[in-house]
Every structure is written in C-alpha cells, then in structure tokens.
Amino acid sequence: MMAKTDVSTSEIPMPTTTHAPTEPTFEERKRSRNLGITYLILAAVAAVFLSRRAGSATFRLDGGRSFGLAAQPLAWFAVASLAVLAGIQLWRGFGSWNNIVLALGTVVMFMTFLTWAAAGRDFSLIGMLAAGVKFATPLIFGACAGIICEKSGVINIAIEGLLLNGAFTSTLVGSVSSFWVGVLVATITSALFALLLGWLAIRFKVDQVIVGFFINFFVLGMTSFLSSRLLTEHQNWNDVPTLGVWKIPLLHKIPVIGPIFFEQTIFVYLAFALVAVMTWFMYRTRWGLRTLAIGEHPKAADTVGINVNRLRYRNVMIGGAIAGFGGSWWSADVGRFNENITSGKGFIALAVVIIGRWQPVGALIAALVFGLSDAVADKLSLLDTGIPGEFISMTPYLATIIVVCGFVGRSRGPAAAGKPYDSQ
Amino acid sequence: MTATIAPPTDQPDKPRLNRFVDRLDLISPLLLPAFAILSALIVGAVIIALTDIDRLTSGDIGGIFANIGKAYVAIPRGALGSVDGISETLVATTPYVLAGLAVAAAFRAGLFNIGGTGQMLVGGIASVWIGFTMNGPGIIQIPLAILAGIVAGAIWGGISGLLKARTGAHEVITTIMLNYIAAFLILWLLKTRRFQRPGSANPISRDVTKEGRLPKLFFFLDGDYRAHIGFLLAIAATVLMWWLFKKAKLGFELRAFGSNPDAARYAGMRAALLTTVAMAISGGFAGLAGASQILGTQGYATTSFAGQMGFDAIAVALLGRSTASGTFFAGLLFGVLDSGARQMQLDTDIPLDVVLVLRALIVLFIAAPELTKLIWRLRNVQSADTPTFQGWG
Numbered sequence: 114m115m116a117k118t119d120v121s122t123s124e125i126p127m128p129t130t131t132h133a134p135t136e137p138t139f140e141e142r143k144r145s146r147n148l149g150i151t152y153l154i155l156a157a158v159a160a161v162f163l164s165r166r167a168g169s170a171t172f173r174l175d176g177g178r179s180f181g182l183a184a185q186p187l188a189w190f191a192v193a194s195l196a197v198l199a200g201i202q203l204w205r206g207f208g209s210w211n212n213i214v215l216a217l218g219t220v221v222m223f224m225t226f227l228t229w230a231a232a233g234r235d236f237s238l239i240g241m242l243a244a245g246v247k248f249a250t251p252l253i254f255g256a257c258a259g260i261i262c263e264k265s266g267v268i269n270i271a272i273e274g275l276l277l278n279g280a281f282t283s284t285l286v287g288s289v290s291s292f293w294v295g296v297l298v299a300t301i302t303s304a305l306f307a308l309l310l311g312w313l314a315i316r317f318k319v320d321q322v323i324v325g326f327f328i329n330f331f332v333l334g335m336t337s338f339l340s341s342r343l344l345t346e347h348q349n350w351n352d353v354p355t356l357g358v359w360k361i362p363l364l365h366k367i368p369v370i371g372p373i374f375f376e377q378t379i380f381v382y383l384a385f386a387l388v389a390v391m392t393w394f395m396y397r398t399r400w401g402l403r404t405l406a407i408g409e410h411p412k413a414a415d416t417v418g419i420n421v422n423r424l425r426y427r428n429v430m431i432g433g434a435i436a437g438f439g440g441s442w443w444s445a446d447v448g449r450f451n452e453n454i455t456s457g458k459g460f461i462a463l464a465v466v467i468i469g470r471w472q473p474v475g476a477l478i479a480a481l482v483f484g485l486s487d488a489v490a491d492k493l494s495l496l497d498t499g500i501p502g503e504f505i506s507m508t509p510y511l512a513t514i515i516v517v518c519g520f521v522g523r524s525r526g527p528a529a530a531g532k533p534y535d536s537q
Numbered sequence: 538m539t540a541t542i543a544p545p546t547d548q549p550d551k552p553r554l555n556r557f558v559d560r561l562d563l564i565s566p567l568l569l570p571a572f573a574i575l576s577a578l579i580v581g582a583v584i585i586a587l588t589d590i591d592r593l594t595s596g597d598i599g600g601i602f603a604n605i606g607k608a609y610v611a612i613p614r615g616a617l618g619s620v621d622g623i624s625e626t627l628v629a630t631t632p633y634v635l636a637g638l639a640v641a642a643a644f645r646a647g648l649f650n651i652g653g654t655g656q657m658l659v660g661g662i663a664s665v666w667i668g669f670t671m672n673g674p675g676i677i678q679i680p681l682a683i684l685a686g687i688v689a690g691a692i693w694g695g696i697s698g699l700l701k702a703r704t705g706a707h708e709v710i711t712t713i714m715l716n717y718i719a720a721f722l723i724l725w726l727l728k729t730r731r732f733q734r735p736g737s738a739n740p741i742s743r744d745v746t747k748e749g750r751l752p753k754l755f756f757f758l759d760g761d762y763r764a765h766i767g768f769l770l771a772i773a774a775t776v777l778m779w780w781l782f783k784k785a786k787l788g789f790e791l792r793a794f795g796s797n798p799d800a801a802r803y804a805g806m807r808a809a810l811l812t813t814v815a816m817a818i819s820g821g822f823a824g825l826a827g828a829s830q831i832l833g834t835q836g837y838a839t840t841s842f843a844g845q846m847g848f849d850a851i852a853v854a855l856l857g858r859s860t861a862s863g864t865f866f867a868g869l870l871f872g873v874l875d876s877g878a879r880q881m882q883l884d885t886d887i888p889l890d891v892v893l894v895l896r897a898l899i900v901l902f903i904a905a906p907e908l909t910k911l912i913w914r915l916r917n918v919q920s921a922d923t924p925t926f927q928g929w930g
Contacts, residue, residue, distance in 0.1 A: 270709075317907045322649060322709065326851055327901045334893030335584070341888035342588050452890075460713050467710055503725035510717040517711065518704040 145206035148215060152199035155222050156192050163229040164188035170228045171235035175372040182224070184232040191225040194218075227489075230496055241488050242373045246381060247446075249484025251276060251455075253384040254439020255462025256469060256476035257391055258432040262307075263471060264395070265428040266408040266421075266529040270325030271310055273459025274332035275303045275433050279440015281336040284450040285344070287353040287441075295353065295444065300437040306332065307433020311426045318533040329459075337452045344450065356380070356445035380442045387435065391473040404428055408527035411534040421534045464513045471526060483509050570856065572913050573902035574870075578609065581895045585887055608885045615880020616873040622880070624755060624762035628834055630872025632657075634771040635826035636846045637853030637864040638778050639694075639819045643708075644859040645782055646815035647795030652697060652712025653823045653847025655719035660690035660824025661831040662723050665838040666732070668745030668831065675748040682749055683770070683828045690824015691817040693719065698816025702809035708816065716847065724840050734837070742838035751833035767829030771868070774822060779861035781818075791815050823847070852900045871896065 169183040198218055201207065207214045227236070255272045262269035279299040287295025306328055313324045344351040356378045365375035374381075395401040403424060406414040411421045436459075443454050461483055469475030490506040582605045587593075592600050616626045636653045643650035650656075664686035671678045697711040726732050727740035734741045754764040782788035794801040794811045802808050830842050853871055857863030878892045902909045909915070 313901075313905055313908070317905045319905045319907075323855065323904045326848070327897060327904060330848070330852060330897035330900060331894065334890060334895075334897045338584075338888060338890040338894050339588060341890055343590065457717075464710055464714065467707075501725045501728070503721040507718050507721040510714040510721075513714045514700070514706070514711050517706040518700055519706070 141206075145202060145211070148211065149199045149203035152195045152202060152218055155218065156195035156199060159188050159191040159195065159222065159225055163191070163225055166229050166232045168233035170231035170233070172227075172231075172238040173235055173240075174369055175239050176368070178368075179235065182228045184228045187225050187228050191221050194221055230493060230500075234496065236492075236496070239369065239372050241492050242485070243376065244491065245481065245485035245488035246373060247377060247484070248487040249480040250381050250384045251439050251442045251458055252462050252465050252480035252483055253388065253477055254435055254442065255459050256465040256480055257387050257473060258436035258439065259463055259466040260391070260395075260469075260471055260473060260476060261404070261428050261432040261435070263466065263530045264408045264527055265404045265425050266411060266527060266532065266534065267311065267314055267425055267429050268321040268325065268531045269307075269310070269429070269432060270322050270463065271306070271328035271332075271459075272436055272462045273455060273457065274325075274329040275306055275436035276440040276443075276459045276462070277329075277336055277453070277455045278303050278306055278332045279437035280443035280454050281332075281340070281440075281450050282437070283441030284353055284444040285339075285350055287444055288350045292353055292356070292445070296438060296441040299441045299444075300434045303437020303440065304430045304434040307429045307436070308426065310433070311429035315422050315425055315533060321531050321533075333453060336450070340450055340452055351449045353444045353448050355448040378445060380439075380445060384439075385477070388473045388477045395473065405527075407534075408529055411529050411532075415534075425534075464510075464517075467526070468513060468516045482512075568915075569906055569909060570903060572909050572915065573856075573899055576902045576909060576912060577895050577898035580898050581891065582609075584894060585891060604885050604887070608881045608887050608891075611881040611884040612874060612877030614877070615883075616877035618880075620755065620758065620760070621762060622876060624764035625876040625879075626869075626872045627754065627764040627768045628872075629875040630869050631767040631771045631829050631833070632826045632846055633849065633853050633871040634865050634868030635774055635829060636823050636850035637857060637868045638774055638861070639690075639822035639826065640847075640850045640854035641857060641859040641861070641864045642778060642781075642791075642822060643694075643815060643819040644854055645788075645795050646791040646811065647798065648698070648701070648812065648815055648819070649709050650694065650697070650712055650816065650819045650823075651709055651847060651851065652694060652715050652820070653826075653850045654843045654845065655712070655716035655847065656690040656693045656820040656823035657827035657830070657843040657846055658719045658723050659693040659827070660686035660820075661827030661838055661842055662726060662732075662742075663689035663824070664828035665742050665745060665831045668749040669743040669837075672746050672748065675750075675752075678746070678749045679751065679832065682745075682832055683825065686824045686828025686831070687821045688824070690827060691821035694820015694823065695813055695817035697820075698813035701816070702812040720840070723838070727838060727840060732838075740840050745832055745836050749832060750836055751829070763834065765829075765833035767833035770825065770829055771865070774825060775861050775865045778822075778864070782861065787814070823850075849896070852896055855900050856903050858903075870899075 164185055166184045169181045171179050171181045173179045195218060198214060202214070227238075255276055258275065259269050259272050279302075281299075282302050283292075283295040283299035285295070286298040287293075310321075310324050310328055313319045313327075314321045340351070358376055359379050359382075361375040361382070365371040367375070374385075395404065403414065403419050407419060407421045407424055415421050440455070444450065447454065462480075465476050465479040465483060468479040469477070486505065486509045490502045493500075493505055494502045585605050585608070586601050589601050589604065592598075592604070614622075616622050636657060639653050639656065640650050664682040667678065667682035667685045671681070693715060694712075697706075697708045697715060700706045700711050701708050724740055727742055732742045734743050751765040751767055753762065754766055754768060755762040780788075782792060790801070790806050790811055791814070793804070794806055794808065794815075798808060801811070826846065827843060831838055835842055849871065853867045854864055856870070857865070857867035874892045874895065878889045881887060881891075882889050
C-alpha cells in the first residue's frame with residue numbers, strides 16, 4: 114500500500130535535487146567550521162609530534178613488493194595539506210565533497226602516523242589491513258542486527274548478549290556435531306532470544322533498553338554457568354576446528370586489494386554480502402520501506418494497513434539471527450569458548466550503528482575503522498614508539514564520543530525507536 | 538482524557554478508612570519483589586536440573602532435587618551463618634549498594650548511567666593516588682582519599698551529563714565509551730612509574746599506606762575479618778540519597794525533570810544544569826564505590842577492581858526500583874548471593890556462575906511486572922514504575 118509511484122508529483126521536495134542549495138543552513142555551517150578546526154588540530158599534531166623522527170619506514174605489500182616513505186617529509190606534507198584543507202573548509206567549505214575530503218584527510222593523517230611509528234623499520238601494511246578487516250567482521254554482523262531492530266523501532270542493547278549466545282552455542286553444538294550445524298543452532302537460538310526481547314518489549318511494554326540489559330545479563334550468566342558446568346568437565350565439547358582462509362578465485366590475485374579483502378574466511382565475505390543485501394532490501398523493497406515506516410511513524414504505517422507489531426517481531430528475529438550468526442565468528446576464529454569471549458564487542462557494535470547513522474554502508478565503514486584501530490594497536494605494541502598502545506586503543510572510543518556529540522554532523526536515529534506501539 | 542478533572546487523591550482530610558487502604562498498599566511494593574525472587578529461584582532450579590547431565594543420565598531425579606535444595610540452603614547459610622560469612626557479605630554488598638545508588642540517582646532524573654564501571658575506575662585510581670602518596674594521619678588522609686574518589690567519579694559522570702545537555706549526545710553511548718576510555722587510561726597509569734608497584738611487571742599500583750586504609754568494621758572481635766567501614770559509607774550514602782530525593786529542592790527538581798523534562802523546563806528549571814548535576818551526582822556515588830573498593834577491600838589498584846560492577850549496578854537499581862532503601866536492600870541481596878555462592882560451591886557441584894543467572898532472572902521478573910503478575914495471577918498489586926528511556930533523543 115506504499116504510495117511509491119508518484120513521489121515526484123507530490124508536494125514534498127525530492128531529497129536529491131540537481132541544483133545545490135544556495136544558502137547553507139546553520140547546521141551545515143557549524144559542521145563545516147568544526148571540520149575545519151579538526152583539520153587544524155590534526156595539522157598541529159602532525160607538526161608538533163609527527164615531524165620529530167627521521168628515517169623512513171618500509172611498508173611491505175604482497176608478493177615481495179614494498180614501498181618506503183620518509184617520515185619527516187611526509188609529516189610536513191601532511192601539515193601543509195591539512196592546513197590547506199582547513200583553510201578551504203573554513204573559508205567556504207567543500208559542499209557535497211565534505212565527506213570525501215574528510216576521508217582523504219584521515220588517510221593522509223593515518224599514513225603519516227604509521228610512517229612515524231615505523232620509521233627506520235619495515236612493516237607489513239597488508240597484514241595489518243587484513244587483520245583490521247578480520248576484526249571488523251563481528252562488528253559488521255552486530256551492527257546490521259542492530260540496524261534492522263532499530264529501523265523498525267526497537268532499540269537493541271542486547272547485541273552483546275546475542276553475539277555471546279552465538280559464540281557459545283556454535284562452539285558447543287559445533288563440537289558435538291559439525292561446525293555448520295553449530296552455526297545454524299546459534300543463529301536459531303539467538304533469533305529466539307531476540308524474540309524474547311521483542312515479546313517483552315512489545316507485549317509487556319517493558320522498556321527496551323532494560324529488556325536488552327536483561328538479555329545481556331541472562332546470556333552472560335547462562336554461558337558462564339554452562340561453560341563451567343559442562344565445558345570444563347567435557348573438554349571435547351569445547352573444541353571446534355577453526356575455519357580456514359578461503360581465497361576467492363581470481364579476485365585474490367588483485368594486487369593489494371586481493372590479500373586484504375579476498376584472502377579471508379567465509380564470514381568476512383558474508384559480512385560484506387550482508388551489507389549489500391541489507392542496503393538493497395532496506396531502500397528498494399516493500400519490506401524495507403515498511404520497516405522504515407514503522408520505525409519512523411508507526412501510526413501512519415498502521416493507517417495504511419501495515420501490521421506494526423508483527424513486522425517488529427519479524428525484524429527483531431531477523432536481527433537476532435544475524436547477531437547469532439555473527440557470534441559464531443568467534444568459534445570459527447578461536448576454536449573454543451571462554452567466559453565472556455565477546456568482551457563488549459556488542460556495545461561497540463551499538464556505537465557502530467550510531468556512527469554509521471543507522472545505514473548499513475555507514476556501519477560497514479565505522480566497523481572497519483574500529484577493526485583497523487584494533488589491528489593498529491596490536492601492531493604498535495610490537496613497535497616501540499613511545500606512545501603507549503592504550504592511547505591508540507582509546508582513539509576510536511574518543512572518536513565515537515566526538516561523533517555522537519554531532520561535532521562532525523548530527524546523526525539522528527529512527528524517530529519511534531524505543532517507543533512501544535499500541536494499535537488502538 | 539475525560540473533561541472532568543479528577544479530585545486530588547492525596548487530601549489530608551480524607552476519610553480514615555481510605556487512608557488505611559492506602560497503607561495496605563504499601564505492602565504491595567514488597568509483594569512484587571518477593572514474587573519476582575521466588576519466580577527466579579524456580580526458573581533457576583529448572584535450569585540447574587536440566588544441566589545436571591550426570592544425574593539426568595543415571596535417572597537420579599531425587600538426587601537432583603536434593604542437590605538444588607542443598608544449594609538454596611547453602612547460600613543463606615554461607616552468607617549469614619557465621620561472622621566470617623557476614624563479614625564477606627558486607628564486603629560484597631558495599632560496592633553493589635554504592636554503584637546501585639549511582640544508577641538509581643540517574644534513573645530518578647530520567648538518565649541511564651551505564652558508565653558505573655568507568656566512574657568507579659576513575660574514582661578508585663584517584664583515591665589510590667592519595668592513598669599511597671600521603672602518609673599523613675588517617676583522620677585527614679582517609680577523608681581526602683575518599684573525597685578524591687567522589688570528585689573524580691563525579692567529573693567522569695558529569696562529562697556525559699554535560700555532553701548530553703550541550704549537544705544531545707545520548708548518555709547510553711557516551712557512558713559506554715567513557716568506560717573503555719577509563720579502562721585504557723587506568724591500564725596506562727598503572728604502568729607508569731608513578732603508580733606501578735616497584736618491582737612488578739604487572740599493572741598493579743603501589744599499596745595504600747597503612748594509615749590510609751579504611752578501618753575494619755569488626756576490630757573488636759578476634760580474627761581477621763575483611764569487613765571495613767565502607768559498608769557504613771554505603772549506609773550513609775543511602776541516607777543521603779533518601780534525603781536528596783525526598784527532602785531537598787535539588788532532588789525534587791531532578792525528579793520532576795526525570796518524569797517530564799518538558800514540564801520541568803516550562804516550570805523554569807534549568808534542564809542543562811540538571812542533566813549535568815544528575816550525572817555528576819551519579820558518578821560521585823560510583824566514585825565512592827571505587828574509593829571504598831580501593832581503600833577498604835583491596836588496598837591497591839588493579840585494572841579489574843571494578844569488574845562488571847557498572848552493569849551489575851543496573852540490576853541492583855532496577856531491583857530496588859531506584860529508591861534509596863530499595864537499592865540498599867537489593868545490594869544486600871546481591872551481596873548475600875555472592876558470598877553465599879561460595880558455600881554453595883563447596884557443598885554442591887553447582888558452579889558459582891549460577892548467581893549470575895539468578896540475578897538476571899530477578900531483574901527480568903522485576904522489570905516486567907506484567908509478566909510476574911500474569912504468572913502468579915496477581916491482580917491488585919501496583920506495578921513498579923520502571924524507568925523508561927524512549928528513543929535516542
């Protein structure tokens with residue numbers, strides 16, 4: 114019943130007008146100013162800290178190739194380019210290029226930092242980037258689960274619990290039968306936990322954040338209890354063969370890109386596929402548009418004949434299934450279960466949802482940033498740089514706060530998220 | 538909405554019988570938690586039974602029930618049956634109460650503080666710093682160290698409040714992030730020369746000086762009992778919380794703001810200030826919890842002295858319905874479960890972690906009063922007001 118055909122004739126202006134708006138709004142100008150200040154700060158950091166080290170870093174790529182970068186010249190290049198970007202940004206802004214310029218600035222700063230850290234040594238750049246993609250995988254699954262739930266108006270704080278259940282169940286069942294049966298059972302049980310979340314939140318109208326916390330508590334308690342009650346006695350129930358790398362034919366031979374993205378486990382490919390599929394479904398199908406409708410304005414959706422609560426149940430279960438599948442990443446990666454093995458990754462996934470502005474592709478990018486920072490912190494603990502690895506590890510969390518504060522653009526959640534719907 | 542305005546129900550000149558009925562209603566807030574705990578124990582027993590694979594396979598059903606019975610007896614006996622048990626219970630209870638009050642205070646103002654862990658860590662590290670650098674008389678050093686903990690926790694919590702007030706950033710996200718930031722900060726600090734214990738390769742701080750430790754609670758008894766006056770601080774904090782939200786103007790404003798921010802704003806209350814102050818008060822309680830753990834229980838700081846306390850505290854506050862006394866007794870229940878579970882693990886083969894399951898179930902049945910009512914066919918019990926945090930704002 115969605116009036117999809119004649120959007121162009123309606124009085125609502127199309128969001129993608131061909132001519133750029135002449136006057137930037139207050140919000141846009143504020144954002145532009147904040148971005149400019151950010152570039153200035155980054156330039157100052159590069160000038161003061163990153164220009165102190167001589168020598169050059171050798172970055173190893175795949176197939177014995179490598180390239181070197183001289184630390185000091187690169188630092189001064191970064192200072193100059195960031196200063197220029199800041200100037201243009203503060204003077205008149207980049208308009209629709211803002212995000213691309215931000216990405217460019219970040220890459221320049223990142224490379225300068227790495228070169229500074231690895232000056233005088235060599236360093237496997239490909240290995241680190243591939244590890245970053247690997248670490249991002251469970252976050253992508255968790256975030257996609259969160260997006261489906263929140264887009265339909267149910268806040269899902271329980272991503273952590275659903276991931277943890279996935280990790281535990283897939284390990285236990287995978288050990289006694291086969292790996293993929295374990296994954297299947299993990300997917301189903303997490304979907305059932307999500308159903309419980311939906312049931313309590315929709316039928317009993319318990320606050321969704323509190324229900325989410327209950328599920329986190331319960332899954333943490335149950336998995337810890339079961340692992341000390343069952344898995345310590347029966348060691349063979351806690352032993353799954355880890356999943357090997359599956360190189361995608363042809364694609365993995367592409368230089369640089371190949372070894373980063375196409376020499377991974379199947380979980381990584383499925384995560385990327387999930388983002389693509391979700392983007393398509395969310396914005397192009399009836400199901401997706403209805404989901405967006407019940408998340409933004411359930412009353413209106415109800416009026417045109419959408420069964421709000423039934424769709425919410427269904428979407429929450431789909432989200433749970435995705436999170437359960439994502440949780441089995443741990444059993445594929447580690448091969449065994451330890452208490453609280455997910456260690457808060459579900460909460461990071463929640464942040465990823467928000468930074469990604471409730472969009473699958475945005476979440477993918479945010480998850481990759483978190484994954485990469487994990488990988489960088491891992492690597493830096495091996496290189497002796499003088500900056501403690503703790504501060505590197507801290508960066509994405511600080512960045513999250515900066516993002517949710519709207520410093521680089523406000524992100525707004527689905528309007529009806531968190532509110533139970535009564536169809537009276 | 539009907540057009541007629543209902544007469545106010547709380548008139549002082551109400552008939553005596555009605556007042557009597559009101560007083561009967563006071564029992565109901567206790568009734569629901571009682572049924573919730575009962576439900577949790579029953580579901581917990583089912584879970585224990587279903588996971589008892591050895592006895593299930595040998596068909597020893599009687600043994601399963603005997604085992605569960607033994608476990609449920611062992612918990613209160615272990616927690617309250619001896620001076621040592623009581624001492625351990627008080628040690629376990631103190632952080633639950635203090636961190637629980639932190640979450641409850643924020644709940645009252647309509648805010649959700651998930652950052653108890655981070656605020657505890659920051660508070661604890663501040664008090665350990667005073668604790669090992671000063672060597673003054675305890676009468677000065679201890680209050681100073683406690684104050685440092687409270688202030689540090691209040692600042693850490695206040696950051697989230699300020700950010701929410703100024704930019705609208707949701708406190709759920711900022712407090713989670715500040716937890717991680719605090720954890721990394723403490724990990725780094727505990728490896729610096731100023732903090733790290735000389736000769737240790739692990740991130741462990743120097744010891745709090747003997748003068749700086751909180752005095753023992755059972756100093757008049759023979760034997761080395763761990764209970765310390767942190768428990769008295771928890772009682773004091775409970776009273777303070779009660780006074781704040783029942784008697785003080787600030788507490789009234791916070792409550793008004795929590796139940797209806799728009800109305801409070803129209804009434805001329807300063808929303809931004811209230812949000813910041815609420816989170817700072819909340820963080821202060823959590824900081825005190827950290828200080829008590831460091832100065833009383835541990836005597837030094839590690840990276841994990843706060844554990845998952847920030848999350849557990851949410852359960853405590855929910856169970857206590859965010860009131861001062863409720864939170865205190867909820868914390869006590871958690872303390873009893875924790876210290877009694879050790880006895881249970883000695884007496885039976887049931888692992889300690891069952892306590893986590895029981896706690897989660899209690900929270901479920903408290904947070905979903907409609908569910909508990911449905912199970913037990915309760916009709917007239919008043920629903921608890923569980924706090925709500927609608928949307929991302």
